[in-house]
Amino acid sequence: xxxxxxxxxxxxxxxxxxxxxxxxxxxxxxxxxxxxxxxxxxxxxxxxxxxxxxxxxxxxxxxxxxxxxxxxxxxxxxxxxxxxxxxxxxxxxxxxxxxxxxxxxxxxxxxxxxxx
Numbered sequence: 001x002x003x004x005x006x007x008x009x010x011x012x013x014x015x016x017x018x019x020x021x022x023x024x025x026x027x028x029x030x031x032x033x034x035x036x037x038x039x040x041x042x043x044x045x046x047x048x049x050x051x052x053x054x055x056x057x058x059x060x061x062x063x064x065x066x067x068x069x070x071x072x073x074x075x076x077x078x079x080x081x082x083x084x085x086x087x088x089x090x091x092x093x094x095x096x097x098x099x100x101x102x103x104x105x106x107x108x109x110x111x112x113x114x115x116x
Contacts, residue, residue, distance in 0.1 A: 015111060023104040052079070 056075050063071035 019104060019107055019111070022107060026104055 060068055060071050
């Protein structure tokens with residue numbers, strides 16, 4: 001009886017170790033993905049901003065003799081509108097649930113169902 005309990009405890013410890021390794025692997029994978037995503041987003045934002053500033057100066061110079069204030073005002077209004085849309089999208093994305101540790105939780109549910 002005691003040997004059976006020891007084997008059961010050893011199996012439970014091995015099962016927990018395996019699940020913790022899976023959890024650690026998922027966490028490391030998610031961290032790497034987030035860092036890569038942030039670097040790519042930073043580069044994209046930098047060059048998009050540089051392009052927008054250059055385009056803005058170009059458009060204002062084109063309208064310099066006739067309607068430079070109107071061109072600057074319309075561009076500013078467009079940028080504020082685009083910024084508001086992005087803020088709305090970011091807010092909606094922040095409200096979504098993360099799928100972090102989904103595989104680990106699914107495996108733990110399977111283990112619970114197999115034991116129960």
